[in-house]
Amino acid sequence: MKTLNLDLGLRSYPIHIGAGILQNSELLTAHIKGSRVAVVTNDTIAPLYLDAVLRLLNKHNPLSIILPDGEKYKNLEYLNHIFSDLLGARCDRQTTLIALGGGVIGDMTGFAAACYMRGVPFIQIPTTLLAQVDSSVGGKTGVNHPLGKNMIGAFYQPQCVLIDTNTLKTLPDRELSAGIAEVVKYGLIRDSDFFAWLETNMEGLLARDSSIVTEAIYQSCKHKAEVVAEDERETGARALLNLGHTFGHAIETGMGYGVWLHGEAVATGMVMAADLSRRMGFLSDNDCWRIETLIKKARLPVRAPKKLSGMQMRELMSVDKKATAGKINLVLLEALGKAVVTSKFSDADLSATLEAMRE
């Protein structure tokens, strides 16, 4: 087992990574203070892992809350189902919520914990690669709104993050690839060596080779923890983690939540950001080729859907949370391994990218 610490003063917490962590009750119960716990999961994950987690919690009178699986349920209505279940079971302010599932479950459970009785503790047990390398670490929680993704939420940190790499054995191929998109992102924005390592090890990652998977998760969480420790509330450096996300959110919103997986949309978004960076003279043709090649190798899409016009994409991008006073801010690449947030791109370059990078 490997352990990282996310350093946030009083709100610091450990991230444990390893195979079989869900058999170790100590790791989980060490972070539960009150007498009650509620495990929030979905109907795909529940048959696979819920019993194992409940067994670890048998002294804590665990309540189970099972939501339907899917991004389209990540909204205020289903958040309210969590509140109804907690209130119906008389869960008090000392109740610890446990998020068992992917990014949707983690974001919703974290936000429910932030709001339930104005804040109860919570623990992340991410079961998808995407959640393990990105959304479970750093305290961004929330739900979607029909007019924009993740528009309603809170910065709210968990008590700990438990990443059992064994859970990846049951992950569908498509979701594994979606998670790899965020792994590639860390290489692109902060670590060209890690990018090169991924070029060498992509087959092993796709084959779920245990040591390669663990290393990829560890490196990703290390990068994420460093960035979040520096800028918890995204007033600066943390925004760099959104490489590809403004393009990606536009695709997700435009297609309807859940049609494209988040990681798929981010993958295409990163290719689009690279293309715009090339048009601005930051990246070489060869850099863009390496990026697109690695993302393709990860079995991820590299072009926006034909169904969305460049105009529609631009309109959807303007409601992004990073937009200020109507101006779109984008994360672009100054070099492979170095990102920047900027609004200093020309309209013509953005239009060219939006047109050229469609199916």
Add this chain to the structure above:
Amino acid sequence: MKTLNLDLGLRSYPIHIGAGILQNSELLTAHIKGSRVAVVTNDTIAPLYLDAVLRLLNKHNPLSIILPDGEKYKNLEYLNHIFSDLLGARCDRQTTLIALGGGVIGDMTGFAAACYMRGVPFIQIPTTLLAQVDSSVGGKTGVNHPLGKNMIGAFYQPQCVLIDTNTLKTLPDRELSAGIAEVVKYGLIRDSDFFAWLETNMEGLLARDSSIVTEAIYQSCKHKAEVVAEDERETGARALLNLGHTFGHAIETGMGYGVWLHGEAVATGMVMAADLSRRMGFLSDNDCWRIETLIKKARLPVRAPKKLSGMQMRELMSVDKKATAGKINLVLLEALGKAVVTSKFSDADLSATLEAMRE
């Protein structure tokens, strides 16, 4: 104009109290950083004060969001209307929300600010006595759930609180009395001299005598600010501010939100808490008589509704946020001017109070 400061380190803020503050644009605009503002109010307050506030904000491209008036709209559905309006108008992360109205508007706007794009600044302009002396100060925000009042929310502090005592001129008598309930509370829990001052000045307060009203608001905010500075997140002393609230919330929930005003329910709740305190030997018969007399003089109810049985009241009280592991915690009075949180009351005494203090 009088100014208090709520001391919370980086989250400190001023509370300005005086007649005609809403004519002073400087006080308001000094706390607006971004280019956009959105004023959230209701359809009772909008015709009275919205134009005046929008005039102060003409450089800030103000958006108005007008909700229907009433506690029954203090829920996730109407919170979502605020989000829809903000997103529809492309309000970004630098938008300042302004709560113009009573406690419902303040709680909802504050919670919307806490959650919109994971947090934007907000300003409180309370227009009811209840909001001016209690809910606008201290950062408790939230909405109700069918299973309990204020169950969903956040601790989220405003940038400032602007209390224009002129707004009380249009306040209905019933709501003035409801606000006085919270004023009386500060005397009961922390300041027997203030309680005695209220016994002398209740007629003046009900007659809306300007200097008496200002003094009552100032003393109330001073007490509130001291308690919140000591215990922002209610892990200790702040809970004392909930005198009468566990009984009161049970009445409000049991009758359906909005049938009893919050202040009316708290008034009866304080009489019930005093009665239980007397049964435990804390208060004298004379103390209870003074409390009930002052609350009656403020034209407030002193008995729970006949419609709710003692059993129903107890059931509703057990979902209170202060309950831990199923045990009801209550704020009781050790003396007039001194409160305590305790679960050490007998079931028999609680039952006796619940039966005796019904209509």
